[in-house]
Amino acid sequence: MGMKTLKVIKIGGDIIDDNEALLGFLKDFSNLKGPKLLVHGGGKSATDLAKKMGVEVKMIDGRRITDVHTLDIIVMMYAGKINKYIVANLQANQCNAIGFSGADGNSIISTKRPTTPVDFGFAGDVTQVNTEVLELLINQNITPVFCAITHDKNGQLLNTNADTIASELAIALAKTYQTELYYCFEKSGVLRDINDEFSVIESITPDNVQELIQNKIISDGMLPKIKNSINAVNHKVNKVCIGKSEMIFNPFTYFTSITK
């Protein structure tokens, strides 16, 4: 008997920030058959809340510096407001879900990022994923819903990249399931020409990725996503798909597929 297929789906800010799009996605996601797991980013909400509370938002190279006040805001917004909103709306669509941070079920342990060369504050790099509790729930048709917060097993919560959370979960669960990882974002995939939605690169592999990076076709914000994707397929994840969320539900949608 073959392994069951598990879909690990990550949604980003473009869906989170658009309530109608989010509710539409959650309805489609609920109707998806078979084992599944959702990872969500935070969108602009944390920045908006920080402004309201008078907490300064510090970024270096497009990455947030998580000081102690920012961590509070992120935990409240991601693990609180967004995560529970998603779970409540999945329940409304008859999809039984449970919200997770990495602390819940001790599922994702991370270590605080070294403070040199840049001190990112309470940012965590994943060191261990424990899948027992997740498998227990998934096998009962219950869907884990992850926000991008981890813990260090010493009581400290840490802000962690949501793309990385998704790939690390997909990799860890690949020992039990045939795992597929979907990165949903606002574009139709990795584009040859960033201004041309029809220039989707259909297939990326560990073999052709270096050339795409050297030619600057993959750069900036896409680079970490691709690194996470290549890391995933190099660690037994069957395939990674990058594109609009429609790619999951509509077989006629273009997207970028990353396989080994």
Next chain:
Amino acid sequence: MGMKTLKVIKIGGDIIDDNEALLGFLKDFSNLKGPKLLVHGGGKSATDLAKKMGVEVKMIDGRRITDVHTLDIIVMMYAGKINKYIVANLQANQCNAIGFSGADGNSIISTKRPTTPVDFGFAGDVTQVNTEVLELLINQNITPVFCAITHDKNGQLLNTNADTIASELAIALAKTYQTELYYCFEKSGVLRDINDEFSVIESITPDNVQELIQNKIISDGMLPKIKNSINAVNHKVNKVCIGKSEMIFNPFTYFTSITK
């Protein structure tokens, strides 16, 4: 073979608001053997955050009016910051825990309270408790940690009294476990004389409770707690204990015991 004993423990604002007391409690709680479940209130944190965000706190008869902004604050603070802080610190003490709102695992469904005579806004009255997921986890030695938020199964989160959450969970789980409910607060129990910590009433039953209420020995803030307690022992909960959290860990502590 008899049923296993499950301890349902509710901690209130006095512990939540005192970080040292909270960490001490979580350490003791982690060392507690056998099936257990934690319910936490919110303390002053939500009011503090509301002030910071310029959201007006409205109370009627000591009860919060939950408008849409207040609900956001409560969800962020209770399900986000406090719940994840507790879970992370239980993990640090080797107690495997998972944070829950009533939406998670569809565990507690409520209905929005009628708007007459007083419109409490997004306040929920519990209508159904589903214990399957909780039992699945408890039987794997994983401890559910509940904040006092429920959902209406139509996507709406609702603010719910934490004492009621604790008694409803204890009642629902009493069909599977010998259930004990512990209400921890700042006093040593129900006091005959509110100014005398040594006047703890040792035993309350459905038979003597009316007299205590008529004589105003039980009044004000204690009244809903006692009603929840009597309701619990009338619905197969073995006993309810009211007092300082020490009552759970130290056999020489005074507390009030409510039994049938």
